[in-house]
Amino acid sequence: MRAAFLVLLLCLTPLSQAAIYRWVDESGKVHFSDKQPENNAPTEEISSELRPLNSDSSATETEKLKAVFQEETPEEKAFNTRQQIEQEKQQLLKQQDCQKARNRLSIMRGRVAFEDAEGKEIILSEEARQQQAKRLEQQVQIDCR
Known part of the structure; x- marks a missing residue:
């Protein structure tokens, strides 16, 4: 006290x-x-x-910190910029994969009609449709985390 x-x-x-x-x-x-x-x-x-409470040692402290922690070099700045751009590209690709998986899942949950390469209708059993929907749900979970 x-x-x-x-x-x-x-x-x-x-x-x-x-x-x-x-x-x-x-x-x-x-x-x-x-x-x-x-x-x-x-x-x-x-x-x-x-001891004095209002002494300004910020200039000397700043100089000491500058000696220890040098500013980024141009090479480091360029490297960090490339890393950031690469991360943004990866994020965009992940978002695109996520959206594709969600679209396929949405389609598989409704009525589905498939065609083969010759344009003939492929009949898919309800069990096969549910299996594909389950695989797509797993894909959505992987792509959309």
Whole structure:
């Protein structure tokens, strides 16, 4: 609790060259302030123990990070772009396969009439139609994940 109060007090107190004082009142409560207490209670100056809260080290930290993590080279950018294009192509092909499988399944669920190469009607039993529909459902599950 005391530490949280100290942190809160330090965040709210503008940072300057002012001293920070700590003292304990008659009831044993610890106080922090940039001014000494009016009742001349014994105080302890703690400014030297605190580190600056608003110091800007972002430039130095950024330089350190740049040294460790170099930016992408043109070759790496080109490679990553090719990889992304390839992934998009793969995704498009998968979507097309999925749509084809769904269309075939839709057809197999209804009345079906097949023709051979000579244009003659092939009669398909209900059992054979259901087997083909089941295979197409499995294909849809594979292509459409």
